[in-house]
Amino acid sequence: MGDSNPRQDQVQNIEALNYSGKILLNLLNNVLDFSKMESTTITLDPIPTNIMLAVKQIKKIHEPSCLRKGITLELEIDDDLPIVQLDIVRFNQVINNLVSNAIKFTDEGSVTLRITKLNETTDTVLLHTEIKDTGIGIAQDQHEKVWQAFTQASTSTNRLYGGTGLGLPIVKSIVEAMGSQVKIDSEPGVGSSFNFDLQLKLASNDELEQATKKKEHDLKGKRILLVEDNQINVMVGRQILEKANLVVDVAYDGQEAVNKVRENNYDAVLMDIQMPIMDGYTASKEIRKFNTVTPIMALSASVFMEVKSKIIESGMNGFIFKPFEPEDLLDKIEDAMQSNIPANVVAN
Ligand SMILES: Nc1ncnc2c1ncn2[C@@H]1O[C@H](COP(=O)(O)OP(=O)(O)OP(=O)(O)O)[C@@H](O)[C@H]1O
Numbered sequence: 001m002g003d004s005n006p007r008q009d010q011v012q013n014i015e016a017l018n019y020s021g022k023i024l025l026n027l028l029n030n031v032l033d034f035s036k037m038e039s040t041t042i043t044l045d046p047i048p049t050n051i052m053l054a055v056k057q058i059k060k061i062h063e064p065s066c067l068r069k070g071i072t073l074e075l076e077i078d079d080d081l082p083i084v085q086l087d088i089v090r091f092n093q094v095i096n097n098l099v100s101n102a103i104k105f106t107d108e109g110s111v112t113l114r115i116t117k118l119n120e121t122t123d124t125v126l127l128h129t130e131i132k133d134t135g136i137g138i139a140q141d142q143h144e145k146v147w148q149a150f151t152q153a154s155t156s157t158n159r160l161y162g163g164t165g166l167g168l169p170i171v172k173s174i175v176e177a178m179g180s181q182v183k184i185d186s187e188p189g190v191g192s193s194f195n196f197d198l199q200l201k202l203a204s205n206d207e208l209e210q211a212t213k214k215k216e217h218d219l220k221g222k223r224i225l226l227v228e229d230n231q232i233n234v235m236v237g238r239q240i241l242e243k244a245n246l247v248v249d250v251a252y253d254g255q256e257a258v259n260k261v262r263e264n265n266y267d268a269v270l271m272d273i274q275m276p277i278m279d280g281y282t283a284s285k286e287i288r289k290f291n292t293v294t295p296i297m298a299l300s301a302s303v304f305m306e307v308k309s310k311i312i313e314s315g316m317n318g319f320i321f322k323p324f325e326p327e328d329l330l331d332k333i334e335d336a337m338q339s340n341i342p343a344n345v346v347a348n
């Protein structure tokens with residue numbers, strides 16, 4: 001929809017829709033991530049990032065719910081923040097969780113997102129991030145407990161506000177993976193502040209441009225097998241791929257994928273992991289028994305090491321995170337087709 005010449009007044013709605021979709025996916029990712037969290041660590045994928053731009057999108061997403069509640073959402077972002085190396089997907093997940101909590105637990109007053117530069121050297125910057133609200137606050141004896149999974153500050157929280165108690169444990173793991181710690185400063189009836197410092201590497205404007213520049217794709221006529229059991233993902237995936245002039249074939253489970261790869265000649269396979277009948281790992285192992293050349297890219301919502309290594313072990317060449325951006329998907333497919341990364345040939 002965002003691509004078919006919308007009127008100016010439609011653009012904003014489309015953007016809002018895109019971003020609220022992303023929030024839903026973000027929440028889904030919370031749950032998916034959590035199920036893996038105990039046994040593994042989060043891996044980060046830092047890219048050159050303009051924090052100011054990223055944070056403005058966050059305001060756009062949350063502003064409607066603030067309006068509805070009659071509270072204000074203030075952004076206080078230093079205007080001289082440098083371009084930094086940051087895993088922006090994970091950083092957004094932290095900010096989104098903390099800002100949605102702040103809004104949820106505040107009925108009067110304001111929620112403030114503040115990012116200030118504490119120190120800058122030739123190659124790093126120290127940033128202080130704070131999400132502050134004038135809401136119900138958290139009793140002192142709960143300050144430690146709210147970091148535990150499925151824990152809420154009071155037994156009435158779920159009844160009054162909903163939620164599952166997964167937001168903060170995930171915030172904690174991500175911020176710790178980034179080498180820092182979140183502090184709570186909160187008093188019942190006054191409000192709460194969640195804050196942390198991050199030491200980040202600087203990136204140059206050139207690096208940012210390089211990273212965001214749209215590549216010209218030359219994928220015309222290449223044949224791709226999309227293996228995915230979810231109808232909506234198939235629809236979205238097909239649209240993106242066909243728009244780039246790829247010829248798309250679909251398999252709805254792993255077994256069908258193995259059969260199709262045996263009978264056809266594809267330039268690449270996009271493989272979902274969780275599917276009925278045969279999952280993506282098993283299907284890839286089966287395919288590698290008779291075909292070691294066609295690139296197979298996993299489509300995965302997880303960013304955990306364990307999943308990544310399982311993907312490589314089963315003979316796939318790499319992975320694409322869900323939710324994916326169209327450009328990113330096409331970049332990855334093109335890279336996979338060009339680079340001839342040898343697949344890890346599977347014994348057994
Ligand atoms: N800004 C805040 N003000 C008051 N209480 C808070 C705030 N943030 C978190 N809490 C307390 O900490 C608990 C845990 O937060 P967490 O984000 O982990 O779970 P949740 O928001 O209840 O559910 P979920 O994030 O899974 O939807 C909340 O249930 C609430 O009791």
Ligand SMILES: [Mg+2]
Binds near residue numbers: 166
């Ligand atoms: Mg929460």
